[in-house]
Amino acid sequence: MDELRPRPANSHALTPVGFLDRAATVYGDCSSIIYNNISYTWSQTRRRCLQLASSLSSIGLNKGHVVSILAPNIPALYELHFAVPMAGAILNTLNTRLDARTISLLLCHAETKLLFVDPMSVSLVNEAISLFPSSTRPPLLVLIADDDELLPQQPSPTIHFYDTYEGLLEKGDPAFNWIRPKNDFDPIVLNYTSGTTSSPKGVVHCHRGLFIxxxxxxxxxxxxxxxxxxxxxxxxxxxxxxxxxxxxxxxxxxxxxxxxxxxxxxxxxxxxxxxxxxxxxxxxxxxxxxxxxxxxxxxxxxxxxxxxxxxxxxxxxxxxxxxxxxxxxxxxxxxxxxxxxxxxxxxxxxxxx
Amino acid sequence: MDELRPRPANSHALTPVGFLDRAATVYGDCSSIIYNNISYTWSQTRRRCLQLASSLSSIGLNKGHVVSILAPNIPALYELHFAVPMAGAILNTLNTRLDARTISLLLCHAETKLLFVDPMSVSLVNEAISLFPSSTRPPLLVLIADDDELLPQQPSPTIHFYDTYEGLLEKGDPAFNWIRPKNDFDPIVLNYTSGTTSSPKGVVHCHRGLFIxxxxxxxxxxxxxxxxxxxxxxxxxxxxxxxxxxxxxxxxxxxxxxxxxxxxxxxxxxxxxxxxxxxxxxxxxxxxxxxxxxxxxxxxxxxxxxxxxxxxxxxxxxxxxxxxxxxxxxxxxxxxxxxxxxxxxxxxxxxxx
Missing domain, CATH: 3.40.50.980 (Rossmann fold)
Structure with a gap:
């Protein structure tokens, strides 16, 4: 008799990123994100995430690379929870309340390749980058432009932005085949503890862990x-x-x-x-x-x-x-x-x- | 830099069987099963399933062996969804409406080692076993005794029962270390399709599949x-x-x-x-x-x-x-x-x- 054994080869790795594909099918015309005057449906959100993933991929970000973001609860932060792993890269969200020294240490430790920056955090990032050891190459910076009325007149940054969030997104291909994890245990996010008991500790979660x-x-x-x-x-x-x-x-x-x-x-x-x-x-x-x-x-x-x-x-x-x-x-x-x-x-x- | 890679070695295989451990902890004193005058709590249900798994294991049932059951929605059928995989074996639930010939074919195809039988299905099983090819060894039979008033006077079976369900359960060790699947893809159940479009087809599901x-x-x-x-x-x-x-x-x-x-x-x-x-x-x-x-x-x-x-x-x-x-x-x-x-x-x- 054949051994009773289902075939693992048939199955995808577990990942919470796939929920977005299903949402775009089942809830395509329903509201996904609302922020001030911005409103997206689930099919729009999927399209935007694929475009972003495509752009990240085409500038060379993929497996093992860390993409960081320093922003409050704006749509970009939501979208990057899908777009970064869809490019095969690892998402690292940073606490906007940290000081420049800590941000600098975390960016170096994470070896962040690209950092998305909210307008409110531009000067913080500026200072953090200035604290990088001269031997360490700073990440590409992408500005998340926002016309929220709560934002103060934005200081003209002395640092160079590679692109804006929407600029990067627009260049991407909405038909991009997103990069599925090869394995359940492929990393999806890198978080840091708050440093209450000692220096912040890096914690890597895998696709399977966060699916569950x-x-x-x-x-x-x-x-x-x-x-x-x-x-x-x-x-x-x-x-x-x-x-x-x-x-x-x-x-x-x-x-x-x-x-x-x-x-x-x-x-x-x-x-x-x-x-x-x-x-x-x-x-x-x-x-x-x-x-x-x-x-x-x-x-x-x-x-x-x-x-x-x-x-x-x-x-x-x-x-x-x-x-x-x-x-x-x-x-x-x-x-x-x-x-x-x-x-x-x-x-x-x-x-x- | 270390590779960002969570360690699979830390993790258990995914299985829905583990939900019972949690239920016994979180909902231990709450009602799990009610049937006529029978009522169990979640800690009792876990204890009973471990005892059964222990007994199945001690009579030699384990990895790859199929345990079948022919019964309606009585507590035994519920418990076996946990107890059989907890012994490392594969659960095969049979449709009580099938005829003796089909039951016979399925038991042979599944190479069932042990069959739990509801009183209502005793004569059906008797007939099914009589249809076995002489070269095929029939499964051990275990009777699920039940004093439900809907049951007719039970015919004295001409077949030999190895034990009763409760008899088997009582012999088991409630401290049994249940056998976790080694791998997500270890089989947990063997089902048969209803045979609408052709002969019944055997379908094996794995622990991971049913967890999800x-x-x-x-x-x-x-x-x-x-x-x-x-x-x-x-x-x-x-x-x-x-x-x-x-x-x-x-x-x-x-x-x-x-x-x-x-x-x-x-x-x-x-x-x-x-x-x-x-x-x-x-x-x-x-x-x-x-x-x-x-x-x-x-x-x-x-x-x-x-x-x-x-x-x-x-x-x-x-x-x-x-x-x-x-x-x-x-x-x-x-x-x-x-x-x-x-x-x-x-x-x-x-x-x-």
């Missing part, structure tokens, strides 16, 4: 299809707890925002019918102490928080306003949401230090 | 945690569309039943607060034509149907009663719910014929 974490996160939070997700959790923080990929899996709408306070959040909840959001306990505090809205929400908004549990008074106040609060915990080094959602030994990561 | 299908099915149907799941879909039909494993992943309660009609279903919905069920279009027809309940359900019950879409009148009647209807489609040979939920190329299977 993404599905786990959706299952454990009982995500419905087509949620409206407000980006109050920084995507540079543990890849937004996997929800950039998760929103593609369930065809959600990503409400992007550069900066927020309680008024902004309540305004966006009302305007777009937000159903889900994530945030540190401080976000709950902000919401429950806001004088702008003390009447209950029209529809429940699910909010997941993590880290230390918020105080009972904040929890009960937040819930009395109509928020449904969930709590998670995780470590970047171990697959960040392992304690919350670990359905399986989902973690395949290692520290480079 | 199970998570996909939960995500695509937006399963909440701790649903109450009524087993109106036969588990022998494409492994109950992956929900035996899925219910462990979300800590649901499995309401088992041997046989059903509309009165039974409405009674169980009311008694246990059923939230979810699956079934062929004929089940929807049964529910919407029942004279016993024409008043709307107290709480919505999600029902997923598959195959040909039910007629519009049945759909609207079912929905007007408070059922929320979803529709899926799949093929056993390709990963059964690929069309419904394929988030990724989830299918790793092959036909043995």
């Amino acid at each position: 974490v993404t599905l786990d996160s959706l299952v454990d939070w009982s995500f419905p299809k087509q949620p409206v997700f407000l980006w109050t959790l920084p995507m540079f923080h543990s890849n937004g707890w996997s929800y950039p990929w998760g929103m593609a899996a369930v065809g959600g709408t990503n409400i992007c925002l550069r900066k927020f306070d309680a008024t902004t959040i309540y305004g966006l909840i009302k305007k777009y019918g937000v159903t889900h959001m994530c945030g540190a306990p401080v976000v709950l505090n902000m919401l429950s102490n806001s004088p702008t809205n003390m009447e209950p929400l029209k529809n429940p908004v699910h909010i997941i928080t993590a880290g230390a549990p918020p105080p009972a008074t904040i929890l009960s106040r937040t819930e009395s306003l109509g928020f449904v609060v969930g709590h998670g915990y995780g470590l970047t080094e171990t697959g960040w949401d392992c304690c919350l959602v670990r359905l399986e030994t989902a973690v395949e990561s290692f520290s480079r230090n | 299908v199970t998570l996909d099915s939960l995500v695509d149907w937006s399963f909440p945690k701790q649903p109450v799941f009524l087993w109106t879909l036969p588990m022998f039909h494409s492994n109950g569309w992956s929900y035996p494993w899925g219910m462990a992943a979300v800590g649901g309660t499995n309401i088992c039943l041997r046989k059903f009609d509309a009165t039974t279903i409405y009674g169980l919905i009311k008694k246990y607060g059923v939230t979810h069920m699956c079934g062929a279009p004929v089940v929807l027809n049964m529910l919407s034509n029942s004279p016993t309940n024409m008043e709307p359900l107290k709480n919505p019950v999600h029902i997923i149907t598959a195959g040909a879409p039910p007629p519009a009148t049945i759909l609207s009647r079912t929905e007007s009663l408070g059922f929320v209807v979803g529709h899926g489609y799949g093929l056993t040979e390709t990963g059964w719910d690929c069309c419904l939920v394929r988030l990724e190329t989830a299918v790793e299977s092959f036909s043995r014929n």
